[in-house]
Amino acid sequence: MNNLLQGKRGIIFGALDENSIAWKVALKAHEQGARFTLTNAPVALRMGEINKLAQHCNTTVIGADATSVEDLEKLVQQSVEQLGGKLDFVLHSVGMSPNVRKGKTYTDINYEWFQKTIDISALSLHKTLQVCTKHDALNEWGSVVALTYIAAQRAFPGYGDMADAKAMLESIVRSFGYYYGNLKKVRVNAVSQSPTMTTAGSGIKGFDSFFGFADKMSPLGNAPAENCADYCITLFSDLTRYVTMQTLYHDGGFSNIGVSEAVMNEFGKE
């Protein structure tokens, strides 16, 4: 399938380095004919990696802290101006927990950091959507995709307060999806991705075991980031126009497994 996103304009949040899910989405969106701006937090831009991606995709990078409404307003307005019209898609691939990063366990949480986790990883989606509605920045049948994780539904030790943030993110997907659908037929979905070796992923304590366990549980194995990017492209395309307000699992089957033989065999008597 070629040119699935021909003529479409968008904003891609969260490409930090070439392992980032957003990085892979940007490459595929470019391949499929989309034009878009790239954005990340000013601190992430200082690493400079994203400029390589921008060059490859023939685009620009607009710095924005996703927790700042002012930054988001500038980002959305500048993107519409630079791309020459309203937007058709937004990828929200943003997440960070100071508690997880600094090794605070869930039962000994720092509440100021907890609020930051929620602001960065969940409210930033609401803020982005609200700015887009206020500026009428998205075309009819536009598509917004946010990345999430199954710790929103099930307990996963080590995922800490990110689990609460993801639960809120998925709730915002449903609630805003309702309003934006009515308003402009814009769809809003979350893609719940397998554990993936990225900066955000490997910040989780015991991530390697986490990754290996999910891989053994899933009949298809863990879903790679490239395939997650393919899935996001289908959600930005016109082939999925009536999909909205969903948490969509892109996880090799993990979410519907009780236990796999591969995992049971680890516990069998010799």
Ligand SMILES: NC(=O)c1ccc[n+]([C@@H]2O[C@H](COP(=O)([O-])OP(=O)(O)OC[C@H]3O[C@@H](n4cnc5c(N)ncnc54)[C@H](O)[C@@H]3O)[C@@H](O)[C@H]2O)c1
């Ligand atoms: N890696 C995994 O195992 C996994 C699994 C499921 C879902 N996800 C989700 O996928 C998304 C992307 O993560 P990733 O795995 O590609 O890792 P990543 O570290 O490459 O991406 C996270 C991005 O969030 C950005 N970010 C952090 N604070 C920000 C702020 N204040 N403003 C703007 N941007 C900010 C970072 O700079 C980074 O680019 C996240 O929502 C993550 O929770 C990841």
